[in-house]
Amino acid sequence: MTEEEKKEDDVRVGVFICHCGSNIGGLIDCKGLADYAGTLPGVTHSEDNLYTCSETGLTAIKTAIKENNLNRVVVASCTPRTHEPLFRECVSEAGLNPYLFNFVNIRDQCTWVHMKDAEGAYAKAADLVKMGVAKAEKLEPLDMIKLDINQVGLVIGGGVTGISAALNLSRQGFKTYLIEKEAQLGGRLNNLYKLFPHDIDASEIVNRLISNANNPKNLEVLTSTQIVNIHGFVGNYEVEITQNGNNKTLKVGTIIVAVGSSLLDPKGLFGYNGQNIITQYELEPKLKNNQIKAKDIVMIQCAGSRNDKRPYCSSVCCMTALKNALIIKEKNPDTHISILFRDLYTPGTEYEEYYRKAREKGIIFINYDVDRNPNVEENQVRVYNEYIGEDMLIPYDLLVLSTPLVANTDNKVLAQMLKVPTESNNFFLEAHVKLRPSDFATAGVFIGGSAKWPVDITESIAQGYSAASRASTILSHKTIEVDGATSNLPVYNKNLCSGCEICMKVCPFHAIVKNEDDEIEIIEALCKGCGVCGATCTNQAIVIKHFTDDQIMSEILAYGGK
Amino acid sequence: MSFEPKLLGFLCNWCSYAGADLAGVSRIQYPPNMRVIRVMCSGRIDPKFIVQALELGIDGVYVMGCHIGDCHYLEGNYEAVKKYEMTREFLKLVGLDNRIRLDWVSASEGVRFGEVVSKFVNDIKELGPSPLSGDSPDKDLINKVRAIRLAAGSNRMRALVGRERKITEEDNVYGEKYPLEKYKEIMSQAIIEEYERHRILIALEDESKSVKSLASELSVDPSIILEHILTLKGRAQVDFQEIIKNTPIYMRRE
Structure with missing residues (x-):
């Protein structure tokens, strides 16, 4: 092997420590951290940047890749969840495979959460950089998976x-x-x-x-x-x-x-009978056909929702009740309408107006507590009113339940x-x-x-x-192109596979099958890269790309190594 | 100076790592003892990772994933539970089980992330340093934990833990559902057997030994050691070497 070729195989990591303005640099010594990174095995270049994600920072990465012939890049800054795509693209533009980039989170999970412990934060950041470099050394270039699209x-x-x-x-x-x-x-x-x-x-x-x-x-x-x-x-x-x-x-x-x-089956709720105790949904066609003759109407909100069984808010019922109450009131201003509610939800610029109009038209709003549900009796509803501290009796000839969507x-x-x-x-x-x-x-x-x-x-x-x-x-x-960080059964591990099929059973996406030759085959396009099959494979034959055993172990060893 | 535990956390990308990020965005403050390794899913966390960390003297290992039912990969965290439970069973054998913990933290639980990490730091502080930390940890204990790491990675244990959900939660090929308690019994027995077998393999690394000397070295009944030796012979991991003074000596096979 010539000196030139040998050099090509060597791992040359570049580490970039981001100040993120004062978000990181304000608490820990980024320059010192960059110097420390420079002492780590495999690192041939390290520097600190005011903002590594800025145009200046990205240019610095690209320049360093070219000048120092870097083949791995580590950025210690915010979080991969927001900035990994940017840095991957950056190294890719400089000719490096995007999977040869590794992210170290020293802001969201370090300086922001240890603001009163600069020393502890620095020690943590230093360990994280060390672990990040250790993983970077083991990173392998990956290809994106290209798929045809049926348009x-x-x-x-x-x-x-x-x-x-x-x-x-x-x-x-x-x-x-x-x-x-x-x-x-x-x-x-x-x-x-x-x-x-x-x-x-x-x-x-x-x-x-x-x-x-x-x-x-x-x-x-x-x-x-x-x-x-x-x-x-x-x-x-x-x-x-x-x-x-x-x-x-x-x-x-x-x-x-x-x-x-779907609609909630209202049977058993507040004496529902489908006759004079109905749901808002059943009220709609009656409104359409002008069938509402009732003089005393009571509506009960959150009927069957926001309770232990259905803890969520159905979001449309408040507005439905307000709308329907107003429609009735406008047709027959003499109708008495009471809306029994727990909280009223009228967000935005339009909906609150319905509530205001309803109040103006004389619709009565009575607040009830979840622990004291209204009690439906014959021709009247008994509801405890917090403000007067006693039960109110409200007559009805039509009771409308605002039931949730399920x-x-x-x-x-x-x-x-x-x-x-x-x-x-x-x-x-x-x-x-x-x-x-x-x-x-x-x-x-x-x-x-x-x-x-x-x-x-x-x-x-x-x-x-x-x-x-x-x-x-x-x-x-x-x-x-879809993510290339998938599960893989490498050719060199094929002899390890016993065909036990456990990987097929744990794969939630059915991405692992047995092919015509009765061999395990991983359909990479179906794989989402969770890695469960790799952690399960009885003979440890499956390799999870970009999160290989070797890479994760190197992080553990970098941290725990004495 | 008070004891500051050295902790490691394995966080799934979608929930707990996101929750940890949210803790940052919300400027939730918690002690800086835990370093994080990001994996895509908690189901990726191989028992050997956890044991390896403890073997290196790390004082505590936290495994975090999405809440049950919220897994980004549908069911990865169910697998994580099984792997974690097995690891914990193994670690009970050497009294290190209270140094690992499993928790679910969603992407919206930034506050909770800070709380559970703080609690873990405090609990491990109370527990004191790992017996494997420091400059000269007990060699015997290191070998025991190493045996656990290898046993947890053995084909038998991986097959048992990998099949557990399928066998206990769904019907098998005969249309039967195997009771979970019975499966756990089989697991517990396998855990002890594989632990002892891997201790034998480690004990034979430097020199070949007789059943009797292995029995006294490992404090295990000689008849059990002999059974293990026969199993390990069957697996081509141990072989008969020679007879010295009427006693068969066994050696490690590569």
Whole structure:
């Protein structure tokens, strides 16, 4: 081996310590830390920057890579959760494989949380840098996985969210399927009278949506259709459906879950009888048909929600009650309406106005406590009023329960087919409540509307568009690159594999299969890189790329080594 | 100077690491004793990582993941529990089980992250330094912990822990569900057996020994040692070497 080639194999780590203005540099000696990093094995360059993520900082990294022939880069600064993509791109621009970059968190998990212990913070930062360098030394270049994209979208659920999403996708020019299990599109919107805000006719909205959906260029609407099974991965999903007994497979690139929610069965709640004790949903058609003759109306909010069984707020019921109460009051100003509530939720610029108007029109609001639920008696409701300190008796000839929207009972089945999670109330759970509100963790699957939690029509439409826009970021490409940090059974470990299949059973994404030769095969496109199979593999044959045993052990040894 | 524990935390990327970041963003203050290794999922945390850290004299190891039901990878944390429980069972054998802890911290629980870390620091402070820390830790204990690391990584233990959920929570091929308590019994027995077997392997590293001398060295009944030797012979890890004064001597096979 010539000196030149040997040099090529050597690990040459560059360490960049970020001051983050005074966020890090204000507490610990970044210059000293950079000097310390310079003494670590494998480190051939170290420096401190005022802001490593700034243009100046990034240029410093690129320059150092070129000048010092660096083949590993460690940045000690904020958190990989926000800045890893930036630095990966930076080293990549300088010709280094992006996986040869390692992040050390010395701000969010160090200087920000040990502000009164500069010495302790420095010692921790120094250890973390040492561990980061140790891992960096073991890093291996990885290739992104390139996948072909079938540029066709699928939307599950033909309610207001689903139609909005499907129209948006198809109008962008993507062939789109819209699947609805009922015979008719529109979902619950078909049953509603008027919509808040502005008391728009629900029929106007639903008719417009349906007529648009039925006259599209790229949209294929499939009603009375159920999903049988879903296979594949981002860009390449195969969805088996059944429509009136006919089975068919749709090949699509992305899937939007817009299955909405269900109504709570009100039986047993506050004496519900479907006659003069009904739900808001049952009130809507009566309003539409002008059937309300009652003189004394009581509405009970949070009927069946915000309790131990259903701890969440259904979010649409306050506004529904206010809207319906006002509609009645405007038609028959003599009607007495009382709304029994726990808290009223009227956010934004429009909704509070409903409450104000309701007060002006003489609608009575009575607060009740969760521990003293209103008691429904014959022709009257007994409710404890905190302010006067005793029970009030309110007569009614119509009692309306504001019951919550609940998750569909078949959400779990769909969730399992899609390999996406649901939360404790059985609603679908997005990838991140703030950072990725329309995505699932599973690539190529998106979410919008009341499938996630109850939302009103305005929000449903917005979320439908949002999900469509997220889906189009994939559909607009012929190919896509996905993370290369997956599970892997390297050729050199094949002899270790005993074929016990435990990895296949623990893989939540069914990314591990036995091929025709009866050998374990990992479908990298399906793998999400969790690493469970690697920690489970009985013969330790599986390697988790970018989080290998060797890399993690090197971090442990760097910290614990004496 | 008071004892400042040296702690290591394994945090999953999506919940607990994010929770730790949120603690920072919210400027929650907690003691700086714990260093963090980020993994994508708590289910990635191999028992050998935890034991290796203790073997090096680290005073405590924290394993953190998403709350049950919230796993970014659906079920990784269920696997993490099984692996952690097995590790803890093993560590009970040497009294180090109270130096490891498992917790769920969500991405929104920044305050809680600070609280649980502070509590861990305090609890380990009360417990005192690890017997394996310091410049000259007890050689025998190091070998015991090493035996645990190797035993936890053995094919048998990994197969048992890897199959546990499938066997106890779903039907097996015969349509039966195996009771969890019974499975735990099998696990406990396997843990003791594999621990002793790996202690034998370590004891044979430097020199070949007889059953009798292994029995007195490891304080295990000779008949049990003999059984282990036979098993290890079957696994091609130990071999008969020679007979000295009517006593068979066994050696380690590479």
